[in-house]
């Protein structure tokens with residue numbers, strides 16, 4: 001009997017990687033999934049922060065897809081290693097701060113290392129030629145295979161017929177005729193293939209697979225780097241950029257103001273790391289202060305927070321200010337008028 | 348068989364799943380792991396992860412702001 005061939009599939013949670021995996025499974029290949037967590041993934045977290053969404057947590061699509069396919073899924077935390085990809089992309093950024101091409105090279109390279117370590121034979125991705133402006137152009141498809149070091153052990157079942165033959169095809173593990181020739185941005189071939197394979201339920205992510213493709217998220221990240229004078233970040237920074245209103249009244253500090261109860265709870269977890277402000281005379285939101293603030297800055301911050309409290313129309317609002325590791329103090333301030341907050345303060 | 352605990356408070360999904368997975372990789376079949384989480388998504392994700400990877404979900408206890416998901420490590424070959 002011939003050896004059971006094994007493939008590791010990059011599973012994002014979307015339809016394409018789901019289809020690609022199924023196509024390969026149909027040919028008798030044992031597939032396991034790998035999913036990378038960069039910290040910026042749309043999957044998971046923010047759903048868990050806001051209150052109405054806490055009540056009905058969303059499924060994790062990568063896990064869900066793996067379950068539908070009946071494959072194991074290995075989720076790999078690449079938060080730290082991913083920094084170098086994001087900060088120094090050799091191929092630059094897409095429309096926002098998304099380094100898609102470098103990201104693909106990196107992930108395929110990680111999958112390749114996993115493949116060798118676990119004695120698998122090849123890698124499967126759901127990529128389609130011409131689908132994404134940056135990472136899935138016909139010119140960049142060979143580049144991913146080459147730069148990641150995986151070479152001809154990278155199979156893209158959805159568009160393989162448009163690409164050079166790969167090792168699994170050459171070796172006869174995979175029948176090229178039963179692969180596909182999809183290209184371009186149209187989703188019709190995928191939808192048709194899903195129907196053919198009896199896949200009815202799948203996630204349809206809008207845009208990219210991560211927050212870095214989002215203009216407003218990228219603006220917040222760029223603002224953070226600018227304000228700090230360097231581009232260091234950690235997972236807490238990434239998460240905080242997804243939560244609350246962000247206002248930067250001065251170059252050297254910004255406020256993260258909770259918008260609802262779920263966000264208050266989430267921000268409470270950061271009280272020891274940041275100076276925080278909370279209205280005490282009126283119901284109002286918790287706010288974190290990121291940066292440096294002198295006496296005048298604290299007063300300004302308190303006035304802004306008061307503006308977002310239910311005391312916004314009162315003459316005075318008391319706001320408790322608690323510095324990290326310092327004594328709490330209560331400031332009595334006049335809430336800033338709404339029109340006194342320049343739109344440029346909103347990050 | 349031994350019982351272990353894992354603190355995933357304040358971590359948002361999928362981090363609790365990743366931590367659970369990595370911890371389970373170092374445990375023996377039959378061992379139990381109790382994972383304390385604050386992200387309610389863990390009540391879905393950890394059980395899904397168990398089903399996929401051949402581990403057994405022993406139960407989920409919901410507290411006020413926390414939940415404890417208990418898992419029994421399956422006989423799978425490599426976590």
Ligand code: SF4
Nearest residue numbers: 099100103208209210
């Ligand atoms: S959208 Fe994000 S995760 Fe997807 S390839 Fe681009 S940078 Fe990577």
